[in-house]
Amino acid sequence: AQTQGMKATIRHPGAGRDPDATAVNEFLLRLNDNQLTSLPNGVFGGLSSLQGLYLYNNQLTTLPAGIFTGLSSLQTLTLDHNQLTTLPAGIFHGLSSFQGLDLYNNQLTTLPDGIF
Numbered sequence: 001a002q003t004q005g006m007k008a009t010i011r012h013p014g015a016g017r018d019p020d021a022t023a024v025n026e027f028l029l030r031l032n033d034n035q036l037t038s039l040p041n042g043v044f045g046g047l048s049s050l051q052g053l054y055l056y057n058n059q060l061t062t063l064p065a066g067i068f069t070g071l072s073s074l075q076t077l078t079l080d081h082n083q084l085t086t087l088p089a090g091i092f093h094g095l096s097s098f099q100g101l102d103l104y105n106n107q108l109t110t111l112p113d114g115i116f
Contacts, residue, residue: 006034011052028052032078035059041066052076056102059083068095078102089114 009030029047032054041064044050050071056078065088068074075097084106092098092115 006036007031008034026051027073028054030054031058033057037061039063039067044068044071047071049073051097054078055082057081061085063087063091065089065091068092071095073097076100079106081105083107085109087111087115090116092116 007030009028011026011028011030027047027049029044029050029052033056036055036058037060039055039060044053044067048070051073053071053074053076058081060079060082061084063079063084068077068091072094074095076099077095078101080102082105084103085108087108089112092101095116098116
């Protein structure tokens with residue numbers, strides 16, 4: 001899908017096979033390569049079944065503290081190749097299914113205590 005220059009790919013059960021998906025029933029959201037500079041808190045609200053969130057290759061500089069709240073099924077999160085300078089304490093708290101996180105190629109110098 002493409003809206004006003006923004007690309008989004010949503011892969012959900014029953015939507016045909018995604019070549020990057022490891023199982024047919026994965027629910028993925030790809031917002032990579034969009035030059036996003038910010039994301040509003042609550043933007044992913046109601047997506048408790050989301051398993052993969054791909055935000056790499058954007059221009060994100062910061063993330064709201066509760067942006068991933070409620071994403072209890074999230075397994076993979078890619079935030080690499082952004083401009084993140086800091087992450088809020090506890091930003092990944094509650095992600096009980098979490099398995100993979102990419103943060104490389106950002107401007108992070110430290111990670112806060114209690115990030116998970």
